[in-house]
Amino acid sequence: MSQYIFHAILFALGFLGTYFMIPLFKSMLVNGNVIRPNYKNEMIPVGMGIVFLPMIIINSIILGFVTLNNIWFVSSSNYNLNIVWLLCLALYIFSMMAMFFAGALDDLIGNRNVSGLKGHFKSLFKGELTTGGFKALFGGFVGLVVSVCISSSIVDIIVNTLIIALSTNLMNLFDLRPGRAIKVYLVIMIPIYITLTGYTKVFPLLILPNVLAYFNTDLKARGMMGDTGSNVLGISIGVLMALGYGIKVRLAWLVFLILMHLITEKFSLTKIIEKNRVLKFIDNLGR
Template sequence: MLIYLVTLIGFLGTLLIIPYFKSLLVESNIVRKNYKGDLIPVSIGIVFLPMLIVNSSIVRYFYKDNQIYIYLFGIIAMAFIGIIDDLIGNRDVSGLKGHFKSLFKGRLTTGGFKALFGGFVALFISVSISNSIIDIIINTLLIALFTNLINLLDLRPGRAIKGYILISLIILFSVSLYYQKILIMLLFSNVLAYFKEDLKAKAMMGDAGSNVLGISLGIIVAGNFLFITRVIILILLIIVHIITEKYSLTKIIENNKILNYIDMLGR
């Protein structure tokens, strides 16, 4: 019953507050040109947070499990650095490789700061949920790479959210504990409420949103999957990141009929 309650509250609550946040961002001139060249509100991913906190309070009342604090810490921390990158981000450097090259040359980009900060956040969470050094290493990488994965997808309307929804559903049906299913729905319902705005290019969730989506997936996977499963997922994430450092993800999707159909669906 609780999972339906938080899903309903998250969806309807987020749907209700989206217009207010859009107006706030436009009035504050927090806008950016999308891939079509249209000026739209950016960093609207912050709209995921209010109902997430409300629903987390409800869940904490019924479940005295401190894992929710770790979950919230990761999400709020990455939303914070995401907002910074959205507002003052360096757009002349791209990719993890590019940001770390700049860092080694003595220039800190917002992307480099985000990578370092996100890595430290992932490390803290991993230390909190892991039982061994090898677990800490694997979970840190999982959380960090999941966070960046959704960021990589967030280049066209709806693409990142489609990826998030697919992975979330796989996780939802893979975890056995009811509590973990509730944790997934805390954010999932908020994202569904916002989905149309992103799909129709009426707003950009920015790093403030993609960071939140990515780290939420990473935390759930790191804390609930068997060792061998996590290793396999980590290898897949590393392969994806290596490929996207060398080739354009957008071009890969556009050149594949199935991926391109899914990518264009609903736009």
């Protein structure tokens, strides 16, 4: 089996499996009264990002099985390389599963009176733990766990931890209008898939086709993926950046992340987009 055929199989399974599961999860959330008003004050199910989960697990099982049976993309003659590959796969899956949990908690019991990292940490210093504060701390520790396992120096650990933690929150900054966060995600993740090399190249296919299958539901405001989805999208980018790129690319990405967080703490991202004709056109496209 060639690399391209295997990638096509994973893509098709992820897309079709997720597409057919969307009505099931939507019905489950509505019946459980997990609904919230969107920006138009329409009541729609929140936490729809959970629909990404089944095919992440199923495709991970397939990928792990193929790996253990020494297919082309892992060296059948290098036991250490196989172990490293499986460790990276396990860390990638672990990070997404962990942020599913934190995001779902925020979607179910989160208090919307506090927003922004600054606001959540202010509440924490006052002795009040918000779900957003928990999510930020939890995401930081998940990033640290992954970074310790994949980094070769203290500097690498610091850089990778910050990349993973801030990337996780990046999608939250954009997830304020239907389809916006997924558009940004695709602009970032598709080039990552194209430019990744080696054993990590297949990793985006554990989630990218799932997101594409759900995209129209989010775009047409039939459901909100919520933090359950946006956290997972963000950390999937962060871990891949930490795993697949050299220090120069990672530092450039970290600078971008820091600037984005500083800008959004002071200015409304929605207002910035609405004042720019090109960004506004892209933002409204497909709604």
